[in-house]
Amino acid sequence: YPAGDPMWSYFTAVAGQDGEVDAEELQRCLTQAGIHGTYTPFSLETCRIMIAMLDRDHTGKMGFNEFKELWAALSAWKQNFCTFDRDGSGSVEPHELNQAILSMGYRLNAPTLNSIVKRYSKSGRIFFDDYVACCVKLRALTDVFRRRDNMQQGMVNFIYDDFLQCTMAI
Amino acid sequence: YPAGDPMWSYFTAVAGQDGEVDAEELQRCLTQAGIHGTYTPFSLETCRIMIAMLDRDHTGKMGFNEFKELWAALSAWKQNFCTFDRDGSGSVEPHELNQAILSMGYRLNAPTLNSIVKRYSKSGRIFFDDYVACCVKLRALTDVFRRRDNMQQGMVNFIYDDFLQCTMAI
Numbered sequence: 001y002p003a004g005d006p007m008w009s010y011f012t013a014v015a016g017q018d019g020e021v022d023a024e025e026l027q028r029c030l031t032q033a034g035i036h037g038t039y040t041p042f043s044l045e046t047c048r049i050m051i052a053m054l055d056r057d058h059t060g061k062m063g064f065n066e067f068k069e070l071w072a073a074l075s076a077w078k079q080n081f082c083t084f085d086r087d088g089s090g091s092v093e094p095h096e097l098n099q100a101i102l103s104m105g106y107r108l109n110a111p112t113l114n115s116i117v118k119r120y121s122k123s124g125r126i127f128f129d130d131y132v133a134c135c136v137k138l139r140a141l142t143d144v145f146r147r148r149d150n151m152q153q154g155m156v157n158f159i160y161d162d163f164l165q166c167t168m169a170i
Numbered sequence: 171y172p173a174g175d176p177m178w179s180y181f182t183a184v185a186g187q188d189g190e191v192d193a194e195e196l197q198r199c200l201t202q203a204g205i206h207g208t209y210t211p212f213s214l215e216t217c218r219i220m221i222a223m224l225d226r227d228h229t230g231k232m233g234f235n236e237f238k239e240l241w242a243a244l245s246a247w248k249q250n251f252c253t254f255d256r257d258g259s260g261s262v263e264p265h266e267l268n269q270a271i272l273s274m275g276y277r278l279n280a281p282t283l284n285s286i287v288k289r290y291s292k293s294g295r296i297f298f299d300d301y302v303a304c305c306v307k308l309r310a311l312t313d314v315f316r317r318r319d320n321m322q323q324g325m326v327n328f329i330y331d332d333f334l335q336c337t338m339a340i
């Protein structure tokens with residue numbers, strides 16, 4: 001990688017010998033890179049599901065290519081969040097999370113949207129860390145589903161172990 | 171309820187008018203009741219999935235009967251955790267989480283167990299809050315699965331919205 005790539009220097013400083021980061025290292029990496037900007041840095045919990053979203057070999061770690069993929073997703077989500085958080089208070093309204101989810105192209109019915117919005121709210125508002133956690137989970141679970149929905153019927157079969165392996169980590 | 175029931179007084183002091191608690195109120199309630207003992211009180215994240223585990227009507231809140239059900243589960247999990255945490259350090263070994271899961275009667279294959287243990291570890295150890303989060307998720311996701319596995323074939327069909335509604339909140 002080009003020595004001048006700032007992402008590579010953030011990553012490699014934390015990753016160490018094995019060239020991969022676990023959830024705690026990822027948290028440090030993202031905090032040092034400052035992608036949260038003026039918002040509160042990501043919680044360990046959110047970093048754990050970021051790893052799970054991209055961790056197809058179930059090692060609990062992330063290499064540089066996945067890190068770049070994550071970075072691109074985070075940048076887009078942050079931009080989206082900022083659009084709604086006009087006053088920069090660090091939180092958005094429930095109906096704005098609703099809008100954000102729909103604008104990302106997810107087609108969910110009202111009860112599903114409602115329960116998601118409730119789950120990621122704190123005192124009736126959605127903070128940046130929870131917003132990103134919601135985006136990560138939505139993307140990861142939709143990926144899990146689509147990968148199994150070969151016929152694109154919107155219906156999927158799970159055996160118990162597969163179901164747990166896909167959902168426990170996310 | 172009998173005025174002398176200590177659980178009822180903890181609950182009702184926090185629940186207020188509507189007689190239900192949301193995740194933040196549950197956190198306050200459990201902390202005040204001191205069920206964590208010498209361990210760190212439960213994180214908001216763990217309280218959120220506690221609610222989701224028992225929230226069949228998707229209101230994001232919990233009534234007193236569900237609170238009692240939760241309390242019973244927490245007491246059992248705590249006792250189990252203490253058995254493994256002999257030195258009272260507040261954390262257990264990965265292979266002990268493994269054993270704990272199997273001793274609860276879950277039958278999971280090795281890859282599933284492995285990825286679960288990795289997910290709930292912090293610096294190679296499992297702390298009380300993460301241990302309980304793991305137990306809550308395992309029970310909630312297994313409930314979701316069993317409720318749909320009418321023929322007890324170990325295989326379940328999900329449509330996309332149902333899948334997300336079941337898994338996003340947990």
Ligand SMILES: [Ca+2]
Pocket residue numbers: 054055056057058059060061062063
């Ligand atoms: Ca990996």
Ligand SMILES: [Ca+2]
Pocket residue numbers: 084085086087088089090091092
């Ligand atoms: Ca705002």
Ligand SMILES: [Ca+2]
Pocket residue numbers: 225226227228229230231232233
């Ligand atoms: Ca409820």
